[in-house]
Amino acid sequence: MRRTAPAAIAFLIFALISPDLGRAAELQDIKLPQPRLEGGKLLMQALAARASSREFSSAELSLQVLGDLLWAADGINRPESGKRTAPSAVNWQNIDIYVALKGGLYLYDVKAHSLKSVLDQDVRAATGKQEFVKDVPLDLVYVADFSKINRGTDEDKNFYSAAHTGFISQNVYLFCASEGLATVVRGLIDREAIAEIMKLRPEQKVIFAQSVGYPRKP
Ligand SMILES: Cc1cc2nc3c(=O)[nH]c(=O)nc-3n(C[C@H](O)[C@H](O)[C@H](O)COP(=O)(O)O)c2cc1C
Numbered sequence: 631m632r633r634t635a636p637a638a639i640a641f642l643i644f645a646l647i648s649p650d651l652g653r654a655a656e657l658q659d660i661k662l663p664q665p666r667l668e669g670g671k672l673l674m675q676a677l678a679a680r681a682s683s684r685e686f687s688s689a690e691l692s693l694q695v696l697g698d699l700l701w702a703a704d705g706i707n708r709p710e711s712g713k714r715t716a717p718s719a720v721n722w723q724n725i726d727i728y729v730a731l732k733g734g735l736y737l738y739d740v741k742a743h744s745l746k747s748v749l750d751q752d753v754r755a756a757t758g759k760q761e762f763v764k765d766v767p768l769d770l771v772y773v774a775d776f777s778k779i780n781r782g783t784d785e786d787k788n789f790y791s792a793a794h795t796g797f798i799s800q801n802v803y804l805f806c807a808s809e810g811l812a813t814v815v816r817g818l819i820d821r822e823a824i825a826e827i828m829k830l831r832p833e834q835k836v837i838f839a840q841s842v843g844y845p846r847k848p
Contacts, residue, residue, distance in 0.1 A: 657734045657747035662697030665705060665743070670808040680803050683812035686766045686843035695809065696729075696768065699842065700738045702805035703727060703770070704798045714740065716797040724778035725794045725837070728771040728828065730754045735828065749828065756827050757839045759818045766841040771824065772798060776833040788835070795837040802840055812845040 671679065691699070701707075704716045704727060714723065727738040729745055730753050736745035755764035757771055774791030776784070799815045806813040821836045830836070 657736075657750040659739075659747050660693070660736065660745040662700065662743050662745065663694045665698045665701035666694070670805075673804075676804045676807040679807035681807070682814040683845060684760070684762055684814055684841075685846040686762060686812055686841065687846045688765065688767065689844045690767045691811075691842070691844075695811075697743065698809075699768075699802060699805050699811075700727065700729070701743065703802045704738075704740060705743065706740060712741070715801055716794065718794050718797075719790050720779075722779050722790070722794075724775045724791060725798060726773045726775060726834075727798070728773055730757050730769040730771060731767070751827075753824070753827050756824045757819065758816045758841070759820060760816065763816070763839070763841055766843045768842040770802065770840040770842065771828070772837045772839065773828075773830065774835045774837050776835060777831075791835065791837050799838060799840055802842065806842060810845070811842055813840060813842045815840045 670676070702715060704714050704725065706712055707715045713721065716725075718724070723740075728748065729736040729738055732752050732754070734747060734751060735749040735753050737748050739746045754766065754769045757763050757769040763769055772795040774787070774795070776787045776791070779787045779790060782790075803813055803815070805811075816839045819836060819839055824836055825834070828836075
C-alpha cells in the first residue's frame with residue numbers, strides 16, 4: 631500500500647510513539663483449559679507440605695497446570711455470583727494477577743479464565759531482586775488497583791491490598807503443595823522499576839510477586 635507523504639509521516643510518528651502497540655499484537659491471548667476440580671492432595675496433607683522454596687528446575691508448567699494454579703489463586707468458584715476462591719473486603723476484587731513467562735507478560739482474565747497479552751517481553755528478571763527470579767518458569771506479580779477501592783486513605787488501600795494478596799498467595803502456596811510445585815512469595819522487588827516496565831497506571835501498585843516452578847532435583 632502506498633502512503634501519501636503526510637500519511638507516511640503520521641504513520642511513522644505513530645509507530646515511534648507507540649512501539650508496543652505493534653508488538654502487543656504479536657503476543658496472542660491464551661484461553662486456559664477448564665480447571666480440574668478433582669484430585670490433588672487432601673487439604674491437611676497440602677498444609678503439611680506447604681513451604682517456601684527458592685530451588686527451581688527449568689521445566690515449564692503445562693497450560694493445564696498454569697490454568698489450575700490461576701483458578702486456585704483467585705478464579706471464580708461460584709459462577710452464579712462471580713465470587714472467587716480468595717476473599718475480598720466489600721468484594722472489591724482489586725488485585726490483578728500478572729503472569730510473567732519467558733514468552734511474555736500476560737494478565738489473568740478471571741471472567742474469561744484466559745491470559746490476556748500485555749507485553750511481548752520477558753520481564754521475569756525485573757519481578758524481583760533475587761537471582762533466581764529470571765530463570766523461574768513462572769513469576770506472578772500481584773498488582774493492586776487502588777481505583778477499585780472506593781473509600782479510605784491510601785494507607786487503608788495498602789492495608790486491604792496486602793491482605794487480599796496474602797489470601798491469593800496462600801491459595802497458590804496450597805495449590806503448589808498439592809501439585810508438587812516449588813514456590814515462594816516475594817516482597818523484595820524494585821516496585822518503581824517493574825511498574826515502569828509493565829506500564830502500570832499511577833493507581834496500580836505492585837504488592838508482592840511469587841515464583842513458581844518444579845523443584846530442582848538434588
Ligand atoms: C509478605 C512476605 C514477603 C516475603 N518476601 C520474600 C522475598 O522477598 N524473598 C524470599 O526469598 N522470600 C520471601 N518470603 C518468604 C519467607 O522468607 C518465608 O515465608 C519464611 O522464611 C518462612 O518459610 P516458609 O514459607 O517455608 O514457612 C516472604 C514471605 C512473606 C509472607
